[in-house]
Amino acid sequence: MTAARVILPAVLMLVFAPVDWAAEGAGHSRGQAVYQKWCAPCHAPGPDHPGTQALEAKYGGKKPGTLKERTDLTAEITKEFVRKGVSIMPFFRKTEISDAELEALAEYLAK
Numbered sequence: 001m002t003a004a005r006v007i008l009p010a011v012l013m014l015v016f017a018p019v020d021w022a023a024e025g026a027g028h029s030r031g032q033a034v035y036q037k038w039c040a041p042c043h044a045p046g047p048d049h050p051g052t053q054a055l056e057a058k059y060g061g062k063k064p065g066t067l068k069e070r071t072d073l074t075a076e077i078t079k080e081f082v083r084k085g086v087s088i089m090p091f092f093r094k095t096e097i098s099d100a101e102l103e104a105l106a107e108y109l110a111k
């Protein structure tokens with residue numbers, strides 16, 4: 001039992017540590033890829049994007065309509081909207097956007 005207590009965490013660290021490093025190094029491009037796939041269809045600039053339209057109307061031009069130009073989107077806000085959805089925006093399941101992908105996406109949009 002004691003051996004398992006020591007060995008199991010060590011094995012888990014070996015398995016997950018390289019994944020973490022990779023995620024951190026590629027965080028920006030990973031977040032960008034998630035954005036391009038799931039968010040850009042609605043939130044990219046231009047009149048044919050319903051998310052951009054809705055946010056321009058919501059803020060009356062006081063905030064940019066496109067998410068990437070926003071400077072007030074904290075990671076917490078992005079994660080909340082992505083998991084819960086709003087109006088015509090669907091919520092996204094973990095099978096669509098994993099927690100790690102959402103983390104990268106939220107970081108990407110927070111910058």
Ligand code: HEC
Nearest residue numbers: 038039042050051054055077078081082086087088089090
């Ligand atoms: C089907 C279109 C659609 C998709 C896909 C979509 N959104 Fe949205 N999103 C909207 C609309 C429309 C709104 C505005 C709703 C409203 O009227 O408040 C919105 C609002 C938001 C808001 C709230 C901003 C604010 O200030 O109120 C955030 C944050 C957001 N979306 C992030 C995302 C992210 C991140 C993704 C990708 C994972 C995404 N959305 C995908 C349509 C979409």
